[in-house]
Amino acid sequence: MLPVVNQLVNLCDDGLGQYCHWGTTTQDITDTALILQIRDALCLVEKDLKSIAQSLQSLAEQHKNTPMIGRSNLQQATPITFGYKVATWLAGIHRHLVRLDQLRPRVLVGEFGGASGTLATLGSQGLEVQSLLMQELGLGVPDITYHTVRDNIAEVGCFLGLVTGSLAKISMDVKLMMSTEVAEVSEPFIEGRGSSSTMPQKRNPISCNFIHACAAGVKLQVAALLDAMVADHERATGPWEIEWIAIPEIFSLTAGALNQANFMLSGLEVHEANMRRNLNLTKGLVCTEAVMMALANKVGRQKAHDLIYDICHQANANDKSLLELLSDNAEVSQNLTVDQLKQLLEPERYTGLASVMVDKLLKQIT
Numbered sequence: 001m002l003p004v005v006n007q008l009v010n011l012c013d014d015g016l017g018q019y020c021h022w023g024t025t026t027q028d029i030t031d032t033a034l035i036l037q038i039r040d041a042l043c044l045v046e047k048d049l050k051s052i053a054q055s056l057q058s059l060a061e062q063h064k065n066t067p068m069i070g071r072s073n074l075q076q077a078t079p080i081t082f083g084y085k086v087a088t089w090l091a092g093i094h095r096h097l098v099r100l101d102q103l104r105p106r107v108l109v110g111e112f113g114g115a116s117g118t119l120a121t122l123g124s125q126g127l128e129v130q131s132l133l134m135q136e137l138g139l140g141v142p143d144i145t146y147h148t149v150r151d152n153i154a155e156v157g158c159f160l161g162l163v164t165g166s167l168a169k170i171s172m173d174v175k176l177m178m179s180t181e182v183a184e185v186s187e188p189f190i191e192g193r194g195s196s197s198t199m200p201q202k203r204n205p206i207s208c209n210f211i212h213a214c215a216a217g218v219k220l221q222v223a224a225l226l227d228a229m230v231a232d233h234e235r236a237t238g239p240w241e242i243e244w245i246a247i248p249e250i251f252s253l254t255a256g257a258l259n260q261a262n263f264m265l266s267g268l269e270v271h272e273a274n275m276r277r278n279l280n281l282t283k284g285l286v287c288t289e290a291v292m293m294a295l296a297n298k299v300g301r302q303k304a305h306d307l308i309y310d311i312c313h314q315a316n317a318n319d320k321s322l323l324e325l326l327s328d329n330a331e332v333s334q335n336l337t338v339d340q341l342k343q344l345l346e347p348e349r350y351t352g353l354a355s356v357m358v359d360k361l362l363k364q365i366t
Contacts, residue, residue: 001026023114023121023129027147027235031111034247035139038156039108041251042100045163048258049097052167055265056090057362059083064358067348068184068275069286076286079279079347082184082270084354085173087361092166094365099159107152110139116234117145148231153243157225160254161218167261168215171208174264178205183274188267207264214257221246221253284322284345288312291326291336291344298335307331 009017021029064083069076112130113119119126134141146152177184187207228242279286288308295304311329315322326332326341336344343349 001029023119023126024112025115025235027240028111028113031147032137032139034153034243035108035110036137038247039139042104042156045160045254045258046097046100048255048262049093049100049163051262052258052265053090053093053097053365055262055268056086056093057366059265059268059270060087060090060358061362063270063272064355066270066272066275067279067351069279069281069347076278076282078286078289079351081351081354081358082272082275083358084351087358089166089170089173090365091361092169096159096163096166099162103155103159105140107156108140109142109146109152110134110137111142111146113142113145113147117147148234148236148240150229150231150240150243153247154225154229157222157246157250160250161222164211164215164218164254164257167211167257170261170265171205171211171215174268175205175208175212178203178208182278184271184278186269186271187264188269207260210260211257211264214253214260217253218250218257221250225250279347283315285312285315287345287347287350288322290350291332291341294340294344295332295335299331 005021008020011017012020060083062083063086064081066082067079068082068085070078070080070085110133112133114121114126119130122129131141174185174187176182178186186203187205189203224242225246228239228246231239292301292304292308295308298304299307307329311322311325311332314320315325323338323341323345326336327338332341
């Protein structure tokens with residue numbers, strides 16, 4: 001900073017050079033410059049988040065009634081819709097946009113406090129000068145000097161950690177759904193992209209891999225940024241400099257993750273036929289909760305649960321038709337007809353309020 005100040009002083013031939021750096025300190029300049037950079041960078045983040053939200057909104061609306069299997073512990077659970085799955089991703093992205101609006105007034109605040117932050121060199125005019133400076137820069141006026149109270153800077157890093165965490169969650173789902181045996185979605189196809197150097201048939205989840213890696217890097221730097229908060233007294237001995245490493249790295253990696261997510265989601269290929277195939281993979285077992293709850297109205301929930309559990313075990317062990325086993329069971333057949341059982345075992349009838357929830361979310365965020 002000192003060489004810059006000396007150059008400015010020498011370039012001011014009209015006598016104003018003596019007032020260069022008057023009453024301020026190096027950290028005031030560095031902090032304010034950082035905030036100006038953060039302001040511009042957050043605009044880019046917002047633009048990408050809105051683009052991602054738009055892609056997710058389109059997918060959610062288009063597929064709100066497209067049935068697929070929900071998964072728990074990597075096992076088939078109960079039917080959902082793909083639009084519902086996408087809408088849960090969208091809700092997280094929308095919350096990030098809300099968070100961004102909320103953090104700006106706290107973060108986009110300049111610094112001008114002098115040696116110990118008290119503006120002692122400017123006397124009674126210190127706060128007025130500070131206010132006019134921030135007005136000229138288009139930044140908020142600090143409530144009080146924050147030289148060594150860095151929660152505002154850490155908040156930016158944590159926010160971007162949350163953003164990339166959400167993107168990594170989406171990438172995790174997509175790459176699992178891209179596995180050969182599942183094949184429910186694919187990243188956009190570009191000639192040569194995703195192929196293996198030795199296995200031409202492969203279509204690797206390239207964007208998902210990059211997003212995951214970027215998010216992991218951000219998480220590490222966020223931890224460093226939180227450590228930078230532990231600063232000593234009114235001007236610190238070193239934790240402040242951690243920010244110089246962490247903040248650029250966090251923004252750069254976040255930009256990479258956002259770029260890859262934008263590309264992937266804007267052209268995501270959805271394979272509805274494979275979703276249907278996987279939904280029918282267990283020949284009705286994914287709808288046993290529906291059967292259990294219908295039977296519970298007649299015999300009680302726990303009894304119904306134990307009975308259906310045993311029948312499911314028989315179906316798995318002997319590779320028998322679930323409908324046949326249910327129909328052959330005396331207690332089940334006494335309470336539910338074959339036609340009722342057939343309807344209960346239709347996956348698309350047991351997606352709950354998935355499509356309603358999608359409509360509710362889309363209405364709230366638009």
